[in-house]
Amino acid sequence: MFAHLLSVMIFLPIVAGLILLFAPLSRTTARIVGFGVSLAVLVLSIDVYAGFTATGKLEFVEYIPWIPSLGIAYHLGIDGISLFILMASAVLLPMVYVLFGTREKGYYANLLLVEGAMIGAVCAADLVLFYVFWEVMLLPVFFMLGLYGGPRKIPATLKITLYTIAGSLLMLAALAYLAVQYHALTGEWSFSIEKMGLLDLSGHAAALALFGFMIAFAIKIPLFPFHTWLPDAYTEAPTATTFVLSAIMAKIGVYGVIRVVMPAFEMEFARYALFFAYAGVIGMMYCGLTAIAQKDYKRLLAFSSASHMGIIAVGVFSMNVQALTGTIYQIVAHATSTGVLFLFAGILEERTRTRSINDLGGIASQAPIFALFFAIAMLASVGLPGTSGFIGEFLIILGALKFNVAIGVLTGLSLIIGVCYMLWLFQRVFFEKSKTASERFKDLSPVESLAFVPVILLILVMGIYPHPFLRKIEPSTAQYFAAATPVVAQATTVTPALAADLTTEKN
Amino acid sequence: MTNDFMLLFPVILVSLGAIGLMLAATSRCVQIEQAAWACGGLFGFAFLVQLAATLTGDQALYSSLFNDILVVSPFSKAASLVILGCGLFTVCSSLSYFKKNNFSSTEYYSLLLFAASGMLLLTMTRELISTFIALEIMSLAIYILVGYDRDNVLSTEAVMKYLILGAFAGAFLTMGSAFVYGAAGSTKFALIGNFVATTGFLSNPAILAGSFFILVAFLFKAAAFPFHAWVLDVYDGASMPITGFMATALKTAIFAVFANFLLADSGLQQGWVTFLFYIAILSMFMGNFIAIGQNSLKRMLAASGIVHSGYLLIGLVALGSQPVPGSVVAFYLAAYAAGTLGIFSALSYLSGKGEQWKNFDDFKGLAKTKPYTAFAISIFLLSMAGIPPTAGFMGKLYIILAAIQTGQITLAVLGIVSSIVAMWYYLRLIVTMYFHAPERSFAEECPSRIGTVSTLVLVLCVFAISLYPIAL
Numbered sequence: 001m002f003a004h005l006l007s008v009m010i011f012l013p014i015v016a017g018l019i020l021l022f023a024p025l026s027r028t029t030a031r032i033v034g035f036g037v038s039l040a041v042l043v044l045s046i047d048v049y050a051g052f053t054a055t056g057k058l059e060f061v062e063y064i065p066w067i068p069s070l071g072i073a074y075h076l077g078i079d080g081i082s083l084f085i086l087m088a089s090a091v092l093l094p095m096v097y098v099l100f101g102t103r104e105k106g107y108y109a110n111l112l113l114v115e116g117a118m119i120g121a122v123c124a125a126d127l128v129l130f131y132v133f134w135e136v137m138l139l140p141v142f143f144m145l146g147l148y149g150g151p152r153k154i155p156a157t158l159k160i161t162l163y164t165i166a167g168s169l170l171m172l173a174a175l176a177y178l179a180v181q182y183h184a185l186t187g188e189w190s191f192s193i194e195k196m197g198l199l200d201l202s203g204h205a206a207a208l209a210l211f212g213f214m215i216a217f218a219i220k221i222p223l224f225p226f227h228t229w230l231p232d233a234y235t236e237a238p239t240a241t242t243f244v245l246s247a248i249m250a251k252i253g254v255y256g257v258i259r260v261v262m263p264a265f266e267m268e269f270a271r272y273a274l275f276f277a278y279a280g281v282i283g284m285m286y287c288g289l290t291a292i293a294q295k296d297y298k299r300l301l302a303f304s305s306a307s308h309m310g311i312i313a314v315g316v317f318s319m320n321v322q323a324l325t326g327t328i329y330q331i332v333a334h335a336t337s338t339g340v341l342f343l344f345a346g347i348l349e350e351r352t353r354t355r356s357i358n359d360l361g362g363i364a365s366q367a368p369i370f371a372l373f374f375a376i377a378m379l380a381s382v383g384l385p386g387t388s389g390f391i392g393e394f395l396i397i398l399g400a401l402k403f404n405v406a407i408g409v410l411t412g413l414s415l416i417i418g419v420c421y422m423l424w425l426f427q428r429v430f431f432e433k434s435k436t437a438s439e440r441f442k443d444l445s446p447v448e449s450l451a452f453v454p455v456i457l458l459i460l461v462m463g464i465y466p467h468p469f470l471r472k473i474e475p476s477t478a479q480y481f482a483a484a485t486p487v488v489a490q491a492t493t494v495t496p497a498l499a500a501d502l503t504t505e506k507n
Numbered sequence: 508m509t510n511d512f513m514l515l516f517p518v519i520l521v522s523l524g525a526i527g528l529m530l531a532a533t534s535r536c537v538q539i540e541q542a543a544w545a546c547g548g549l550f551g552f553a554f555l556v557q558l559a560a561t562l563t564g565d566q567a568l569y570s571s572l573f574n575d576i577l578v579v580s581p582f583s584k585a586a587s588l589v590i591l592g593c594g595l596f597t598v599c600s601s602l603s604y605f606k607k608n609n610f611s612s613t614e615y616y617s618l619l620l621f622a623a624s625g626m627l628l629l630t631m632t633r634e635l636i637s638t639f640i641a642l643e644i645m646s647l648a649i650y651i652l653v654g655y656d657r658d659n660v661l662s663t664e665a666v667m668k669y670l671i672l673g674a675f676a677g678a679f680l681t682m683g684s685a686f687v688y689g690a691a692g693s694t695k696f697a698l699i700g701n702f703v704a705t706t707g708f709l710s711n712p713a714i715l716a717g718s719f720f721i722l723v724a725f726l727f728k729a730a731a732f733p734f735h736a737w738v739l740d741v742y743d744g745a746s747m748p749i750t751g752f753m754a755t756a757l758k759t760a761i762f763a764v765f766a767n768f769l770l771a772d773s774g775l776q777q778g779w780v781t782f783l784f785y786i787a788i789l790s791m792f793m794g795n796f797i798a799i800g801q802n803s804l805k806r807m808l809a810a811s812g813i814v815h816s817g818y819l820l821i822g823l824v825a826l827g828s829q830p831v832p833g834s835v836v837a838f839y840l841a842a843y844a845a846g847t848l849g850i851f852s853a854l855s856y857l858s859g860k861g862e863q864w865k866n867f868d869d870f871k872g873l874a875k876t877k878p879y880t881a882f883a884i885s886i887f888l889l890s891m892a893g894i895p896p897t898a899g900f901m902g903k904l905y906i907i908l909a910a911i912q913t914g915q916i917t918l919a920v921l922g923i924v925s926s927i928v929a930m931w932y933y934l935r936l937i938v939t940m941y942f943h944a945p946e947r948s949f950a951e952e953c954p955s956r957i958g959t960v961s962t963l964v965l966v967l968c969v970f971a972i973s974l975y976p977i978a979l
Contacts, residue, residue: 022879066974070908128904132895139894146942154942161934165894166927173907173923180911205916 006060006076009044009090010120010133013037017112017140020105027105034108035097038090038115045090052083056475058125058194066129070179071190075126080476082122084328084469085255088335089118089248091454096240098451099343100350107148107238110140114244121252127175127191127260131168134256137249138164141241149236156229156236163229167216174212177205178264197263210265210272217261220253221309223276224283234302235355239346242298246305247339251331254309257316258324262480270319274404277317281410284310288417292424296355298345300425305338307418308381314411315396323399324477325470330392332469333462336455337380337389344374347448348429352437357425362434367443371430373452378426380459382419388462514560514579517553517587518627521594524549525620532613539605539613546616547598550623554591561588575695577631578767582833586630586763589841592968593756594623596848596961600855601748603958607860608746610656619752622648626760633771635684635694635721638764642680642728645760646673649753653745659861665744672727672737680724686717696771703774718775721768722782728761731816732789739797742809747858750805751851754812755844762819762840766833769826776826783824784918790817791925798932805865807932808850811891814929815843818906821918825909835905842898842972846890849965853884856958857949867936872945880959881940883966890969892933893926898972 016037020030052059058077066072078086093115097108117140120133138161146157178196183189185199201209219226234242262269284307291303312334315327347370348363349355364371380387383394393415401408429438444452462469512519528545531537561584597619605611625645632638650673654666688694690713691702703714727734742750769776794813801807822836857873857880858864874881890897903926910919 132900135895135900139889143941146938154938157942158934158938162927162930165930169893169923169927172904173911173919176904176907176911176919177916180908183912208916208920 004062005044005048006078006119006123007062009041009048009086010076010116010123012116013041013112013119014116017109017116020109020112025105027103027108030105030108031097031103034112035094037112038094038097041115041119042090042094045087048078049083049087052078052080052472054080054472054475056080056479061125069189071188071192072128073126073192074129075192076123076129077125078123079479080473081255081258081328083472084332085122085248085251086119088251088332089115089122091458092243092247092335092339095343095451095455096243099347099448100240103148103238103240107144107240110144111240111244114140114144114249118244118248118252122255125193127178127193127196129191130193130256130260131172131175134171134252135165135168137252138168141237141245141249144241145233145237148238149241150238151236152232153236156232159229160233163219163226167219167226170212171216174209174216175260177209177212181206193259193263196260199264200266201264202267206265206268207272210261210268213256213261213265214272214276217253217256218279220256221250221313222253222306223313224279224286224310227283227287227306230306231299231302234305234342235296235299239342239349242302243339243342243346246302246342247335250305250309251312251335254312254316254327254331257313258327258480262316262319273317273319274407277314277400277404277407280310280313280317281407281414282310283307283313284411284414285417288414288421292417292421294421295357297357297360297425297429298342298349298355300357300421301338301341301345304381304418304421305334305342307414308334308338311393311396311411311415314400314407315392318396318399318403318407319481320399320402321474321477321481322395323403324480325473326392326395326397326399328473328477329462329466329469330389330396333380333388333392333459336459336462337377337387340377340452340455341374341381343452344370344377347444351441354437357428359435359437360429361432361438362430363438363441364430365434366438366441369444369449370441373444373449373456374430375426376456376459378422380463382422383415386460386463388459388466390463391466515577516560517557517591518624518631520553520556521549521591521620521627522624525617525624528617528620529614532617537613539611539615540602542613542616543598543602546620547595547602549620550591550595550598554588554595557584557588557591560584575697576634576637577628578633579631582766582837583630583763585834585837586759586840587627589759589837589844590623590626590630590756593752593759593844593848594619596852596965597748597752597756599957599961600751600848600852603852603955603961604746604748604855606856606955608656608862610658615652615655618648618652621645622652622752623756626756629760630763630767632764633696633767635680635687635696638768639677639680639684642724642764643677645757646677646728649749649757652749653741653753655749656746659744661744662746663744665741668737669741676724676727676734679720679727683717683720683722683724686713686720688717690714690717696768700772700774703772703778708774708778714775715778718772718779722779725761725765725768726786729758729765729816729819730813731786731820732793732813735790735793735797735813735816738809738813739801739806742812743803743806747805747851747855747862750809751848751855754808754847754851755840758812758816758819759840759844762823762836763833766823766826766836769823770833776823780824783820784915787817787820787824787918788921790814790820791922792817792928795925795928798929801932802866802868804854804867804870804936805862807867807936808847811929811932812847814925815839815891817925818903818922819843821910821915821922822906824915824918825906825913835909838905838972839902842890842902842969845898845965845968845972846887849887849962849969850884850891852958852962852965853880853887856955867939868946870936870940871943873940873949875945876949880962883962884940885937886966886969888933888936892930896970896973898969901973 061077064074117137124130287303287307291300294300315323380389383389625641628641650670656662690711691699730738798810890899893899893903907919
């Protein structure tokens, strides 16, 4: 236990990644260094997890003024919400280095960079710092996709980059607006995310700013109708990039909504929550139905990932403790199930040289361990009781029903779609008659199996005994709804009649 | 009086150096390289002097010189630091550029110093006549530098266009000054401001017409809409280092005097704010649409210069909200200068003899053969596009904060939309450099060490400027 733990976790991978980029090293050295550094981050993250006391406040705080005249600071800290995204990225990244050994040096270096930036984004407690890491996170993805992607990589790269940057720039305007509002109300400049929670903005400009943030986060999640970059990017990207995008980066979009949007725009958020929740439900159904029709298993998983992000979004927009806790839980569950499915898909693609479902069949008899692990991750992804997916989805549906019956029912229904395409995929790829491409499918090697074991165990443990995890999450989520009226309220324009309309539910 | 000269020391240093170098050029025993080193040394020394003066703080007592004609403020100090830095890096990129091209002579470096001394005066001047004189000192030197490659048709065309249009702009400035003097009875910014404050902006047609003409002259030199048409051809015709110098130092000087003019006459600023609002928007979008269509990198950078003028105009519209006047504009200028100079410094040694490689397609696969240069260029492009953690991002953040604070939310939003559009052409070069297979070997250019070192230093500058806190 030493000071600046979070800073070390952010900058160790970034510095190591930069050195790897510039130093003339062989690809094996790069892989070993990458694995070592990501393991070191994992060890540090376990230290953080053990030391985390679940007070509901920020812990492990670091504060160094950066631009004092504007109140911009190098301000880090984590609470029960960021802790789990931090843990997910620290636990999952080392696996990539074990599983994929034949990549170039830049690939491993960029993975380290993206890891540091993602940890930075979830630890940042200052809006400007958050924005910096948020944007830096995209650059390695841009290079990994453009340099090591599939045959149609350049259009996919441009699509994701322009899409995300457009969103982020809108967020930049919105966060400038927040800071100016805070300055106008208190006479003090600050970009602290915590202090933005004291604001309760409403009105025309506030709605615009809310949408600025929401579009940025909706593109990253991606929320319907901003998902169109996803199938191309997820399919063309090298496996590790798809994995990072789906398992962690998408979650940082959700995290942004919880951390920045909900506290600062309480009233406006409540006004539009139903609208956003419907967008989540429609996205779930739409992506789920599209997934059924896919012939390419990576594309199918891409749509499935988007569909499951829809349920996480519904959890956020339902605005009560159950749904929000479920969301955080589901974030980890989704990372360990759907995210990990992309790793399996990557192995499948490497060994069979095809992405078409029709070319595969009968793998279960060739590779029983692979099939077993795939099945567990898949069942967790569809939310079978006993796996981590069940707890999260159950809590979210519970919260959604409390929020709005229609949303709850539709969410529950669209889960059935998920079961349909997943089981059908499993049937076609793992059972049925063996095809030429999958005839000599090699099972997981002992090292590879060992790399997957912790995640598979995590899926089962989180499904059977969720209490220790929920205990760390709940104080932070409860904080959001227990807070008294905002300290710095604007001269509010909400009439009692309007207030009754708003479906805000505290607790 | 001695204090006056102390504050003027950088200007005196640079202009005496210019004269000295011009005289020395008549002698046969001065080599071109020696002149270059002398010129670079002068810029470096003046930069350090100015830096020392900036860091020791502002002595308000002596800050106005020569009966208020010249004023040294934190803003003018920051702007002259940027100009001197630009001069230094231009000398470095010239050195590497003239390894391949052979039309340089000793006078080239003397003219650089002359141009810089005019620019330094422009940052300090608070009076219309001296504005005109400083502007002409700068412009005359720049005209010659643009047309320095006498055998090149493009270069000759560029100087012709620039000279004639620039002379028009100068005429507009004198005409405007005459009108304003006729109405206000003074050419000092402060007294004009007092006059406008007491009699009102719209009541006097001479003030209205005069200030309009002055604005036209400034907007022409700053390459803002609708006076942007010359930029593409002139930047394209000038040699790489000079294009870089014009895009950064000249723009800094013009925006410095522009900001000083508007700051001293807040009545005028209020009067013209709507006009500037539309000019800013149109500059940004016009520049973007021109830049998207370009195949030549140099012309794309010229067009993106129009866009950045648009951003700087946002800063001028939002001048009122800055406790330290012009700090946002100065910061943006420094950030923009670091990025732009960096690209031109890299292009100076990449473009080869006679600038034969300056199109997007010529840089296909650069990252494979010259990974460090490609990385540096990417950093500069990301800075110009405003992606953190580069200087361009902080500049953009400050501009947007200032705009929102003055209530110009529309302007802030349109600025954001424009930078989304701009991503397209900045990314295009990065995609070309990284994701396409090389079509030529890039073996012809052996980059001179000075070129690579100055590019590297500019990369560091891009990050250093972004970390440097300013007082908003």
